[in-house]
Amino acid sequence: MLGYILKRLLAVVPVIVFVAIFVFLLLRLTPGDPAAIIAGDAATPAQLEKIRASLGLSEPILVQFATWIGHLVRGDLGISLISNIPVTELIGQRIWPTINIALLTICLSVLIAVPMGVIAAWKHRTWADYAVMTFSVLGFSVPVFVIGYIFIQVFSIQLRWLPVQGYTAPGDDFGKFLSRAILPCLTLATIYVALIARMTRASMLEVLGEDFIRTARAKGVGETLVLFRHALRNAAVPILTIIGTGFALLISGVVVTESVFNIPGIGRLTVDAILARDYPVIQAMILLTSAIYVFINLMIDVAYSLIDPRIRY
C-alpha cells in the first residue's frame, strides 16, 4: 500500500511537469503585459520597457522558464508582479475561504444527494425517481450565477434571512461563517447535488441488479439495510469518484460564486490574476489546483481500497 502510494506520487511528477510547461507556454504566448497594468493609463512605451525589465520579463522565454522552474523546485512560487507580495502569502490569504466553502458544500451536497440518489434508484421509474432526475437535470441546466442571484433575491432581499455577501472565517465567528456561507454553498451545491445524485442513482441501479442484492433479500434483510448496507457500499466507488473529480468542477463554480457573493477566495484571485497577467500567481494557482486534483484522485484510489477489499495495491 505504502509502496503503491509512493509510486503514485512519483507518477504525479510527469503530470505536474506537463502542466507546468503547458501553463508557462500558454501564458507567455498570451498577449497582454503586466507592466502596462502596473503602470496605469498615462505610461509611455519607454516607461513600460523599464518596468518590464525590472520584472524580468525582457529575458528570453527559456531563461524565464529556467528561472521559474529553478525557484519552483526550491518551493519558491515567486512574487506577484502586480502586488509585489510573495505568491505563497497571497494564496495563503485566499485559500481558506475557498476550502471552507468547498468542504461545507461537499458535506451539504453529499448529505442531500446520496439519499436522493438512493431513493431514486430504489423507486426506479416512479414519481420519486422522476422528481430526483428532473431536479438533477435542472441543476445542470441553470447557470450558477443565475441561481446565486435568485437566492440573494429571495433569501437576502425579500426575506432578509441571510446576509447578501461576504465571508467570515469559521475560527473568528462560526455562526457568522455559517450565515454567510450558506447561500454560496447552496448555490454551488445545486450543481454538485445534481451530479452526485445522478451518479448515485446510476451506480445504485447497477448494484441493485447484482446477485448479492437478491441474496440479501432472500435472507429476509429489510429494504433499508439492503439499500444502505449492501448496495450503497458497493455503489460507492463511482460515487466517490464523482465527488472527487467534481471537486474540479467545484473550483470552477467557485470562481463565479465567489464573484456573486464576494468571497475572497482563490477563484477570484486566479481570475483576477489571469486578467492582470500576473504570471507567477496564475502559474502557481494552476499548478496548485492541478496538484490538488491529482492528490484528490490519489485519495480516492486509497479510499477505494478501504471500501472495497478486492482492490489492493
Add this chain to the structure above:
Amino acid sequence: MSDAMTPASRLQPVLGLLSLPGQMRRLGGGPMIAALVLVLIVIAAIFAPLYIPHDPLTINATQRLKGPSEMFPLGTDAFGRDLFSRVVMGARVSLFIGVGAAVVSVALGLAIGLVSGFFRLADAIIMRFMDALMAIPSILLAIALVALNGPSLWSVIAAITLPEIPRVVRLVRSVVLSVREEPYVEAAISLGSSMPKILWQHLMPNTLAPLTVQGTYICASAILTEAILSFLGAGVSTEIPTWGNIMAEGRVYFQIKPSLIFWPGLMLSLCILSINLLGDTARDLLDPRLRKREG
C-alpha cells in the same frame, strides 16, 4: 442455456441510434417534450433572420432598458437593442457553440482515444498529457485560452473544447480496451484483419453510442460554459449575441430589469434541459447494463 430470446435481448443496441425515436415513444412524455422543445428552438434559431423585428446589433440610446412593447416584444437592453431579436439570434450562436464544441471534442477525442487504445507506447505519453489537461481546472483553462486568442467565437469554442477532450479520450480508450477483449474482435484478428481496420470497423462503432451520450452532455455544458465565460468577462464579443453574453451584459441590471437575464436564461435552461434529458434517454436506451435491469 443461451437460446433464450427474452424480449429484452431483442432490443439489442444494434440499430440503437436508428430505432431511438421509436423506443422513445415507449418512454412517455418527458423525452418527447424535450425533443419537441429542442426542435422548436433549432427551427426558431435557423429561421431567425426571417422574422426578427430588429437588427440585433442596432443600438439606440433613446430606447435603453425599455419594457416590452409592440415595437420591442421583450423590451430592450442597456444599449437600446431589441432583446427578442438578440435572444433568438443568440440561440444560433449558442447552439453553434454547443454543437461545435461537441463535434470537435468528440472527433478529436475519438481520434486520440483510438490511437491511444491501439499504440501501447503512445498510450503512456498521451494519457499522461491527458491527465495533465484534466488536472487543470477547465474554467481557468478556458479563461486563459480566451485571453490568449481574444474572445472570438472560435477561441471560445476551442477553450471549451480543449478541457473536454481528455474525458472523451478516456471514454473511447476504455471502450477500445474492453471491446478488444471481445471474442468477435479476436475472431477478426484470427481472420487476418489489420489493426487499423479492426479499430475502425469493429471498435469504433462501439464508441458511437457512448459518444453520442457524451456529446449531448458536452453540448449542454459548452452552452453553459460559454455563459460563465461571458459572466467572467472572457466570452464572445457582444457583436455576436449569445445567450451567455446577453445574460452577462444583463446581469448588471438584474434587479431593475430581470428580463435581460430571464429570457436568455430561460431559453438556455430549456435548451440544456432538453439536451440533457435526451442524453439521459439515449444513455438509458443504449446502456445494456441499465436495460438488463429493466428486465
Add this chain to the structure above:
Amino acid sequence: MLFKTKSFDDAPVVLSIEDLTVRLSGVNDTVRPVLDRISFQIRAGETVCLVGESGSGKSVTSLATMGLLPKGALEVSNGRIMLGETNLLSLSAGQMRDMRARNLSMVFQEPMTALNPVMRVGAQIEEVLDTHMRLSKKEKKARVLDIMEQVHLPDVERIYRSFPHQLSGGQRQRIMIAMALILEPKLLIADEPTTALDVTTQRQILSLIAELQEKHGTAVLFITHDMGVVAEIADTVQVMKHGELVERAPVETLLRNPQEDYTKSLLRAVPSLTPRPERVSKPPKGGPALSVEDLNKTYGSSGWFVNRSTTLAARDVSFDIPAGRTLGIVGESGSGKSTVARCIMRLIDPTEGSVRVAGTEIARLSRADLRPHRKHIQIVFQDPFRSLNPRWTVGRSLVEGPLNLGQDKASAMARARELMALVGLPEDAVDRYPHQFSGGQRQRIAIARAIAMEPDVLVADEAVSALDVSVQAQVLDLLDELQQKLGIAILFITHDLRVAAQICDEVIVMQKGRVVEHGKAGAVLADPQHPYTRSLIEAAPGRAWDFANFRELGALAAQ
C-alpha cells in the same frame, strides 16, 4: 446406478404450488405467459429436481416462490404458493421477508456474484441471525462457526473473517449453503447451484446438500439443466418446457421410462461418457496439420523494483493433430487449456516453444508477418452472443476473412450463402443480424465464418459449453460432418468429459498448466492412468447411466 427410491407419501407437504401463472408486467392476457398454470408439491425431506432448457421457466418458478420476481418485469397473475398453511402470495412484503431464511431459503447459481464482495463472509451469515432473531454477539458467532463447520469449511475462524474474493468458488457456495440453512428452513431452493463449478467441486457440493438435507429433513427444490446431476440427487423429477410442466415422475421411472417425447429428446441429447469408436480410416498422408512442441506460457513480468512471482499458465505442452482428426484438451478451470488454445491462435504470445501450422512456424512471427498465415487456423469461441459483431450482418462477418485474403466481394458473398447452407441455415441468413438468431444458430454462423477461410485447423474453445444439450448435440454433429467433408483438423477445448468422449480421437488432460495424460480418447476415458484423470471421471455425475438409451452403462458392457 443407485437411484433414490425413498417414498415420501407419508411426509407432510412443505410446499404446494397450485396453478401458478406468471406473466410479463404490463402485457395483456393474449401473450403467452412465462409460467402457465404450474402445480406441484414438495414434501419434507424430498428433493424435487426441476429440469428443462433455458427459457423453460424453472428459475422463474423459484424466484416466484421466494417472492423475488424482478419488480416491474414479471408478476404473478394467478395461483397460490402454499408453504405449509400459508399462502406466500398473500403476505405483505414485511411478512414475506420474515419467512425468508427462516422458512424457505435459496442458493443461487453464481457463487462469484451472489455474495456481497465488500462484507466479510462471517458477517454475511450473521446478518441472517440479526434479521430474524436477537442473540448475543457470542452466541451469534458460535452459531455461525457451527454452521460453517457443518458445511465442512476448513479453518472456520479464518474464513469467518475472510472476504468472498479470498475464497474459492466451492467455498463460497458452501457459505451460501450455510447462510441458507442456518435457521433450518423447511424448504431449500437451489437454483443451478453447481453449474458454475468444476466437476470435482460439484460432486462435493451435491453430497453436502444431500447430507444436510438428511440431517435437517429439509425439502429441496433443485433446479438444473444437467441430467447427470438429476440422476445423482433427485427423488422426484419434473420436466419443464416453455413455462409448462410436461412430465413428473420419480427419478428412476423418468430415466428408465420417459413418457413424453420432449423428455426423451432431452435424454437422448445427453452425450455419453463412453468414447466414440476409434476411426478406422487412416488419416491422409503428409505431416500433421498442427504441431505444437514444448509450448510454455508464463504470466507476470518483473516489476520496476522487485521481481514479481510468475504464473505458469502452460508448461511443456506438445502434441500433433493430423488432418481430419480431433484432439481434445480436457481440464478444469485454471488448467491452462484455454491458454494453450490462445497461444496457438497467437491471440497471446507464447513464452517459449514452437507452433507449426500447415508446415509454417508461427510462434515467433511478428503480428504483420503472421497475417497471411492466419487463414490456416481458425477459432470458434464459447459465447455465441459475443463472438459475432452485433452491428454487422452475418454476411459481412462471413466475408471479412475472405476479403482480407483479397477475394472479391461478390464471390465471397456467394460463398457465404453456400456456407450458410452447409451449416444448416437458410441462405438469406447472410442479410440478417446476429441478434435475430438463437445461440445454437449463432454458433453455426461462427463455425461458417471459420471455415470460410478454408483452414487446415479449427480450434473450438468450449464451443458447445454455453449451449443447451439438444443444441449441443446438433453442433457437435455439424463439426463432425464438416470434418468429414473438409478434412479439417480440430483442436477441441472442453471441460466436459462427455463432450470430449463424443468428438475426440485423442485426448489431453491438463491440470495446473501441465499435461497429465495424453492418449487415444478410448484409452484415456475408459482406462485413465493418472489419478487426476480418474478423479475427473469419477466426479462426472450420473456417469454410470446411459441417458440416451434409458439404461445403465453397464448394460451395454454386459451385452
Add this chain to the structure above:
Amino acid sequence: MLSFKDSLREKAAWLRGGRTLQAGLIAGALLSGTGLATPSFAEEKVVTAVMHSGLRVIDPVITTAHIVRNHAYMIYDVLVAVDETFKPQPQMASWEISEDKKTYTFTLRDGLKFHDGAPVTSADAVASLKRWGVKDSGGQLIFDVTESLEPKDDKVFVWTLKEPYAPLIDTIAKMSALPPFIMPAAVAATPATESITSFIGSGPFKFVEAEYQPGVSVTYVKNEDYVPRSEPASWMAGGKVVNVDKVKWVTMPDSQTTINALLSGEVDYMEQVPVDLLPILEGSDDVVAEVRDPLGYQTIGRMNFLYPPFDNVKVRKAALMALSQEDVLGTLIGNPDYYKVCGAVFGCGTPLEDEAGAETLINGGDLEGAKKALAESGYDGTPVVLMQPTDVPTISAQPIVAAQALREAGFNVDMQAMDWQTLVGRRASQAKPAEGGWNLFFTNWGVPEINTPLINPMLNGRGNDAWFGWPTDEKLEALRKDFIAAETADDQATVAKQIQAHALDVVNYIPLGQYLSPQARTTKLVDMIGSPVPVFWNLKKED
C-alpha cells in the same frame, strides 16, 4: 480664469443630490472647525467602503491607477494641495517664490511625523519629489529646467530653476494623475521603475499591513499622531481631521451585490454606483445616492497616428464628424441627469473650458458630412481595428456606439473584443493594426487629469514619447510651451483656447463628453466632503 461660482452653479444644475452636497460641505466645515469630533472609546467607529476597484499595487509613483492614488491620499501627505477653487494651498509646506521666479523656498510645517515616529524632514521631501519627477510628465518638465533641489535644513528646502516655470506650484499641487506624495527618504530611494514595499507615510491614516489582502481588502486606522491643519477641509487642502477609528476598503466585483450589501447595512459607502442601478436605492431611507465629485469623468476616443487610415488627418476628421456625444453618453449612462455633452478637451466646469471645434460632436454628429469627408479623404477601406474591452462597464459602450456610427459613415470597422488588460497591453504596441496593433480605442479620464495642457496626457505631440497613438505635432508642442510661459490666468486661457482649436482641428483625440459618477452612502455617514478623490477625513459615522 472663469468665474468659479458660475461653474459651480452650472454643476449644481446637473446634480440631483446637489443640495445634499452643499449642506454637507457647510456642515463639514463647521464641525471640523470646532474640533468637537472625538470618538467614543466604547465602540470602534469603522467605515466599510466599497471602492471602484481593488488595491493591488501600493506604489503611487509607479502607477497612475486611481485606486492607488486614493490609497496614497490615505497614508501619505502632500506638500501643496489644490482646494475646491482649483487653487493650490499649503498642506505640509508653505512656499515663497523669489522675484526672478526661479527660486522656490518650501518650509515644512511643525508636527509632521511619519507613522514610524520619525519626523518628516526636508530631505524626505526632496527625495520624494525627485523620485516623482522621474515618472510624472509634469514633473519631468520641471526637472528639465531644474538647476537644483536641495534641503537647506531639516525644515526648509530650496528648488532652483534655470528659467522660470510658472505652473510649478500647480503641478505639485495637482491631484492627478501622479501627485507627489511624501515618503521617507529611504523609501524614496527606490528606483522609480521598481515598486516600493513600505507603507510608511505621514498621512492621516495608517496602513494595517496584517489585514492587507491585495484585490480584496485594505484596512486603515486613524493616525493618532497626525496634526491636521486648522483650515476647513476643501478637496485635498485644509485640515484632514479624522473622526473614525478605522476605514476598511473592500472590493466587490459585482455592483449589484454592493448595492444589496449597502441596503442591508453590511457596508457604509459605495464609491461608484452605476447610474442605471440608482432606482434600486431610491426607495431606501437608509441610503443616499449623491454626486460628490462635481467634475466627473471625460470619456475619449484615441486614434493611432502611425498607421492608415488614421495617419490621414482627413480620415480622422471624417471619423470625428460621424460621432455624436449624445449617442455615446445616452448609451453609456442613459440618465441625462448624470451626463453632459461637452466638447472641451479640458473639460466642462474647469477654468480652461472651451468648446471650439467640437460643434458636430455636441450637436448629434454630422453623418452626411462625415460620409462626404470620408469620400474626399481618399479612404481606401482599410479596416479600422477598434479595441473593445468586455469586462469594464464604463468603457464597453463607447466602442459599440462608435462602431455603428463609423460603419454608417462608410468605415470598414473591425471591432475586436478583449479584456481590458489585453487592451492595455495591446495599445502600447506600435505594430501594424493587422499584426497585433490597433487603430482606435476608448477610455475615460477624471476631469482633474485632463484639465490643463500640462497634465492632459493626450495633448502631447512628441511622437514616440507621446501617449498611445503617438502623434507628432510640433505646433501642439509649441502651444504647450506658450502655455507654460503664460504668466497670468488670462494668458493661459488664451493659449488654452488655441490648443483646444488645434487639438480638434487635427483630431488629436475625440472628447466624447462628460459624465458624473454617483456615490452612495448610508445616512449614518455624515460630513463627507465633496471631492474628485474620495477622502475619509472629516466624515463621521453616527450610531
